[in-house]
Structures are given as structure tokens and as C-alpha cells.
Amino acid sequence: MSDQQIWIYVIVGITFLLYIGIAIWSKAGSTKEFYVAGGGVHPIANGMATAADWMSAASFISMAGLISFMGYDGSVYLMGWTGGYVLLALLLAPYLRKFGKYTVPDFVGERYYSQMARQVAVICALFVSFTYVAGQMRGVGLVFSRFLEVNVDTGVLIGMAVVFFYAVLGGMKGITYTQVAQYCVLIFAFMVPAIFISIILTGNVIPQLGFGSKTLEGTYLLEKLDGLNTALGFNAYTDGSKSIADVFFITAALMVGTAGLPHVIVRFFTVPKVKDARISAGYALAFIAILYTTAPAVAAFARTNLINTVNGTAYKDVPGWFKTWEETGLITFEDKNGDNKIQYYNDKNGDEGFIAKAKEQGWNGNELSIDRDIMVLANPEIAQLPNWVIALVAAGGLAAALSTAAGLLLVISTAISHDLIKKAINPNITEKGELWAARISAAIAVMVAGYFGLNPPDYVAAVVAFAFGLAASSFFPAIIMGIFYKRMNKEGAVAGMIVGLLFTSSYIVYFKFINPEANIAENWWFGISPEGIGTLGMMLNFVVSIVISKFTSEPPEEVQSMVENIRYPRSN
Amino acid sequence: MENHQRMKAYWKKNLSYLLILLIIWFLASYGCGILFKGPLNQVQIGGFKLGFWFAQQGSIYIFVVLIFVYVRLMNKLDKEFDVDEKE
Numbered sequence A: 001m002s003d004q005q006i007w008i009y010v011i012v013g014i015t016f017l018l019y020i021g022i023a024i025w026s027k028a029g030s031t032k033e034f035y036v037a038g039g040g041v042h043p044i045a046n047g048m049a050t051a052a053d054w055m056s057a058a059s060f061i062s063m064a065g066l067i068s069f070m071g072y073d074g075s076v077y078l079m080g081w082t083g084g085y086v087l088l089a090l091l092l093a094p095y096l097r098k099f100g101k102y103t104v105p106d107f108v109g110e111r112y113y114s115q116m117a118r119q120v121a122v123i124c125a126l127f128v129s130f131t132y133v134a135g136q137m138r139g140v141g142l143v144f145s146r147f148l149e150v151n152v153d154t155g156v157l158i159g160m161a162v163v164f165f166y167a168v169l170g171g172m173k174g175i176t177y178t179q180v181a182q183y184c185v186l187i188f189a190f191m192v193p194a195i196f197i198s199i200i201l202t203g204n205v206i207p208q209l210g211f212g213s214k215t216l217e218g219t220y221l222l223e224k225l226d227g228l229n230t231a232l233g234f235n236a237y238t239d240g241s242k243s244i245a246d247v248f249f250i251t252a253a254l255m256v257g258t259a260g261l262p263h264v265i266v267r268f269f270t271v272p273k274v275k276d277a278r279i280s281a282g283y284a285l286a287f288i289a290i291l292y293t294t295a296p297a298v299a300a301f302a303r304t305n306l307i308n309t310v311n312g313t314a315y316k317d318v319p320g321w322f323k324t325w326e327e328t329g330l331i332t333f334e335d336k337n338g339d340n341k342i343q344y345y346n347d348k349n350g351d352e353g354f355i356a357k358a359k360e361q362g363w364n365g366n367e368l369s370i371d372r373d374i375m376v377l378a379n380p381e382i383a384q385l386p387n388w389v390i391a392l393v394a395a396g397g398l399a400a401a402l403s404t405a406a407g408l409l410l411v412i413s414t415a416i417s418h419d420l421i422k423k424a425i426n427p428n429i430t431e432k433g434e435l436w437a438a439r440i441s442a443a444i445a446v447m448v449a450g451y452f453g454l455n456p457p458d459y460v461a462a463v464v465a466f467a468f469g470l471a472a473s474s475f476f477p478a479i480i481m482g483i484f485y486k487r488m489n490k491e492g493a494v495a496g497m498i499v500g501l502l503f504t505s506s507y508i509v510y511f512k513f514i515n516p517e518a519n520i521a522e523n524w525w526f527g528i529s530p531e532g533i534g535t536l537g538m539m540l541n542f543v544v545s546i547v548i549s550k551f552t553s554e555p556p557e558e559v560q561s562m563v564e565n566i567r568y569p570r571s572n
Numbered sequence B: 001m002e003n004h005q006r007m008k009a010y011w012k013k014n015l016s017y018l019l020i021l022l023i024i025w026f027l028a029s030y031g032c033g034i035l036f037k038g039p040l041n042q043v044q045i046g047g048f049k050l051g052f053w054f055a056q057q058g059s060i061y062i063f064v065v066l067i068f069v070y071v072r073l074m075n076k077l078d079k080e081f082d083v084d085e086k087e
Helices: A003-025 A031-039 A043-054 A057-099 A104-111 A115-147 A152-202 A221-231 A244-259 A262-269 A274-310 A320-327 A352-360 A372-382 A387-425 A431-454 A460-484 A490-514 A530-551 A557-566 B002-035 B050-080
Strands: A331-333 A368-370
Touching: A003 A115, A003 A152, A003 A387, A031 A152, A031 A262, A031 A387, A031 A431, A043 A152, A043 A262, A043 A274, A043 A387, A057 A104, A057 A115, A057 A244, A057 A262, A057 A274, A057 A372, A057 A387, A057 A460, A057 A557, A057 B002, A057 B050, A104 A115, A104 A262, A104 A387, A104 A460, A104 A557, A115 A152, A115 A262, A115 A372, A115 A387, A115 A431, A115 A460, A115 A490, A152 A274, A152 A372, A152 A387, A152 A431, A221 A274, A244 A262, A244 A460, A244 A530, A244 B002, A262 A274, A262 A387, A262 A460, A274 A372, A274 B050, A320 A331, A320 A372, A368 A372, A372 A387, A387 A431, A460 A490, A460 A530, A460 A557, A490 A530, B002 B050
Parallel strands: none
Antiparallel strands: A331 A368
């Protein structure tokens, strides 16, 4: 076993023991503890837990890699996945906390006094959560297979066993406190290599500043990167290639989708007071912002290092990490012009001057393909950082994936035990029975998630667009109008949710699954890609809801006074 | 009835805070980071083009500040209208 592997086993092992220890210490004894951790979580702890819950394998592992290939266009993720918290804090969290139930379908069902509204909400919640959780299990498998050199399937099974243990045993209480620990692990693991690399490249300790500093050669990093990118036929790093309209709509869909995701919303049910719900959204975003402002710096550093290290390098001279990742199939090199060197450039660039220049240099097509997901994981190796840092990144990636998976599994299990069994099928179920039902559904959800981890659908990335689009076009308008528009009735809300849902899903299904060849800007409505269509679906939902509610009877007296009631932290 | 008026005033004040904060939220991200990115990029601060900086750094800092400002404003407002939660 190599030195690096010993480090990884030790660090990952310690973090896992920690999570299990916390789970045993915080075992849930009642449904209230299982669903909302007893409602007594400190706002700072809740902020950390929310941050860990929110930052998934996608944030930790994939996002910086995506940005490093997308440049400016990657901003949609940065703004989209943080700006939603402003909406949450200002428009949702305090009121839902005052409402004081356990789940999002709870709110939708009671506010719109209808079992049907509740069922629509349950289906959305289940769909969104399952698509999301499949991606997490895959992330766990990826980290295990690369770093512990076990096979991906074994990795998924180990991950399942750990999540099973603390989600099924501890419910929201166990999850919350393990997430606090996981936040600390993941943020430390993300920052350490970022700081190291920032120092190496720019001499600045703070990556957010190093990002805008000069490299040791004396040119600004971003200027240099723009130059490297354009010389290889890519768009300038700070420019990007998406249209303004598309960037706008995708950002909006991600923001609104974030604010509508059930596993995020439910976190604000766990704090004692309305006041705490507001401030804990602030803490959550501050904790998230640490990673989200570092990620674009990491992206720029990684891109610079990658181009400098591999482009034009003779294949026999490539560093060790290149070979290790090649074995996993996530880096491939094909020597198209037979010169034994690696040429990495944009061979799809239509500019004739560039094509001529490439020909002249004897380039015969791009020879290197790199999976974007590996940038963060490979980054410490590319920058030649010590082995313990690499081990830390492995533990951080696992913390990110496990914490999000656990939060999602909880939403799935409460949707089943609380919204389906208790509220629809068997209202007379005892407290103890409901707790068992919750545990059993959590267990089944772990198995299903594990199944998707073992047999990943090829379209995980496509389905994530789906999850956000659906959350944006269904939940968000229904909840907002439920709070801010007293006149909104069940007819309007249900019609709006159904229209938003159908519109968004047909657009995505058409372009992603039925006719993927047609998925180009010329065919999109108003130039909006399927990733951004949720924004339009949301607008439709608002319009349909308001129009229909005007023509139907107003909601019953007690519902209106309930809406009145949730608007004030303490009602007189 | 007087109580009713007071509650109405509280809610109105709350909505006006929301409106102002959300306008800033919109300008920081969709405005500076997306719609006006082109002209802002003519301005360079350190190694950053300004529009690019808003899109990848600035907007996020502003989001965080906005929430904390909101919390302060609301805590004060709750006290003023005597709707704050007692310990």
C-alpha cells in the first residue's frame, strides 16, 4: 500500500467513526425528533447543517471543474446556487417556521385545504429528492474507486451502510449533528488545497484575492488565462459563449429552484423561533459563500495549471497523476498526429485563421479529453501537494456527498411516513408506529438510492436540470402565493402547479430525451435552454394561478386567518 | 380594530423592506453580473474585469450582507410593533 493510500484510509476512517459516534449519541426518540430534530437546533448549528446539506458532491467535486471549462458561463452556478438563499431568507423561511409543521407537502396541503394539492406536492418532493440522491451515491462511488482503489460498487455499498446507520437511527436529529461535523470536514478539505495552490501560483494566501492577482511571472492570472484559452481556440475565460438571455434564465431557474427544494426548506423547521429561522439562513449562506467564492478561484488555478502541465508535453514525461486518472478512464489521450506529444485545443473552433494555424503546427485534432468531475480531485496532485492534503480532499468529497444524501433521504422518508401514511392512508397510526414507518421508509430509500448508485442512469446530469426546473415551476410559486397572497385558493394553486410542471417537464423531456439532436440554441424558445426553462414555467405558474383564482371562490375563513397568522412572529 | 391597523402597518413595512432588498439583490446579480456585464468589464480592478468579478465574487458577498441586514431590520421592526417572540 502506498503512502498516499495509508493517509487516505486513516483520514477517511477517522471521519467515518466520528459520524457514527455522533449518530449513536443523537438517536431520535420521537417523531418530532426524527422529522425536525425536536425543533431545538441552535441557528449556527443549523446554518452549518444547512450548508452541508446543500453543498453536495456536485458543489464539492464537480462545480469548480465545470467552471474551469466554462469560464464566465460557470457564473450561473455561482450566482444561482447562492442567490436562492436570499429568496429563502426573505420570502420563505420565517413564515414556514411560524407555520410550524414538518414538511413542505404539509404546508401546501393545509394552505390549499386539499388532499390533491398535498399529493401533487408529495410526488414532486419524491421525484426531486430521488434524482438528486442518485447523483450523490455516484459521487461516493467515484471518490472510493479512485482513492481507495476498491471498485465503484463496493464504494457505493460502504457509503450506503454509513448513511443507513445514521439516517435510519437518528432521523433529522442524527443527520443535523453529523452534518455539522461534515461541514467542518468538507470546508477544511476544500480550503487547504485552494490556499496552497493560491500561494504557489500568485503568492497570495487568500484564494479569493489570488484569483485577481498577478502570477509570479508578473501578468494578471486572469489575463494570462484569457491568453492561454484564446491561443488554444477556446473562448476567453472571462467571456464565455452563452447568450445573455440564457445566462439570465438559467441563473433564475437555479435560484428559484434552490428556494423551492424540499430538503433545504425543511431545515428551517428545525430551529426554535422565527427569529432563528431568519438568522440561520444568513449563517447558512455565509458558510456556503466560503466555498462558493473559493471555487471560481480554484477553477481558474486548475485551468492554468492543467494547460501549463499537459499541453505540448511529451506523453512519456507526463506526471504520475495523469497516469492514475488515465487508468480510471476519466482522462484519455489519443496521439492523432503521431508526434508523441499531447495537443489540447478546441478543434471545433470555426475560425479559419485558427484552423490554418493549427494545421501549420501539425495539430491533427484535439488529443486529450478530461472528465470535468476530476478537476477538484486531481487538483492537489496537479499542484504536487503533500499526500495528507490529497487524503483530506477524499474525505471532504465523501462528507459532501453523504451529508446531502442523508438530508434527501430524510425528505423521502417523511414524505412517505408523514404525508402519505399518517395524513392519507392511516390517520390513526400511533406515534411509535409512525416513527417505525419513517425508519423503514428511510431504509428503503437508502436501498433505492444505492441501486441508482450501482446502476447509474446515463442521464444524471440531465435529470438534475429537471429537479431544479420542477422545484422552480411547482413549489416556489405555490408557497410564495400561499404566504403573500391571501386570496389565492386551491383551484388556482393546483392548476398553477400542474401547468408549471407539465410545461417545464415537456420542454426538458423533449430536448433532453426525445429529440436530443434538436437541443441547440436555434430551436429553443426565446433562446432559453432546457436548464433555464424552469424560470418560464414559474412565470406561467404565477399567471395561471392568479387568473384561475380570480374566477373561483375565495379560500375559507380559517385558511385566511392562518395566512394572517404566519405573517407575524407572535400573533396578538 | 386598532390592533388590526397596527398589524397592517407592520406587514406594509415588511413588504417595503423586501422590495428594497430584492431590488439590490437583482441589481447585484442579474444587473451587474449579467445584463450590464459588457460595459462593466471595461473597468478593471486589480486583475478582475468588474462585470466578471460581480458574477463570480461580488454578487455572493452582497447576498450574504443582504440577509444579515434583513435580519437586523426585521428584529427591530418586530420589537417596534410588539410582535417579537418572547423567550
